[in-house]
Amino acid sequence: MSKVALDNTKARLGPTAEQVHWLHRDIFDWIPERRFDLWHDRAVFHFLMDADERESYLHVLRSGIAPGGWVIIATFDAHGPTHCSGLPVVRYSPTELAQIFAPHFNLIDTRSEEHLTPAGLVQPFTWVTLSPSS
Ligand SMILES: C[S@@+](CC[C@H](N)C(=O)[O-])C[C@H]1O[C@@H](n2cnc3c(N)ncnc32)[C@H](O)[C@@H]1O
Structure with a gap:
């Protein structure tokens, strides 16, 4: 942030x-100096445009999440805006987002949200909850 x-x-x-x-x-x-029980990312992961960037993110996530921990990730939905804060984003359906994190993470839950910005704009979000595969 x-x-x-x-x-x-x-x-x-x-x-x-x-x-x-x-x-x-x-x-x-x-480089995470410890492992965390909860990883919460809203509207960061969707800025990663390249597979290499997503791979690096996954590497950091895997080294920072505790066994039995929880990972919550939110991105713009597949039908959401193409840009966020003026930058291009990758948009995901729940299935697409979960696939990025498999096979290292199990999908626990998905949510779709119509987020209302302070400016009154509707931003459709995809949320996934994951847990590390043992
Ligand atoms: C759209 S804002 C979302 C902020 C907050 N999570 C929220 O939902 O309101 C995107 C955030 O991603 C952060 N960000 C973008 N690239 C990043 C990176 N490489 N490392 C850490 N944070 C990053 C930015 O600093 C910014 O705070």
């Missing part, structure tokens, strides 16, 4: 922000 967004979130949380371990990293340069 952007540094500005993180700083705004910290300010909004006030003293509670001290209970959070904050990290500002490029996913492609990050």
Whole structure:
């Protein structure tokens, strides 16, 4: 997430922000220093246009998620907008998104959401919940 967004979130949380371990990293340069029980990504993965980038993301995810952990990923839906924040995105149906993460992750659940932006635009999202294959 952007540094500005993180700083705004910290300010909004006030003293509670001290209970959070904050990290500002490029996913492609990050080596997780521990394993996490929950990985939550909304509207980041869909910016990865190349197979190489998606492979790198998967590598980081696999090294950062704990056995028995949960992975929640949301991208624009197959019929959603072609761009996000002015950048092109890859759009996914639930099946397409789950296929990217197989065989290393099992699909637990999928959701479709019509997200309403603060500007009043509707953005159809695909959500998947996954767990690492043992
Ligand atoms: C559309 S915003 C989504 C932000 C937030 N997850 C949400 O749902 O509101 C996309 C976010 O992806 C982050 N991002 C894009 N490429 C990234 C990368 N290579 N490593 C880490 N974050 C990245 C951007 O900094 C930005 O905060």
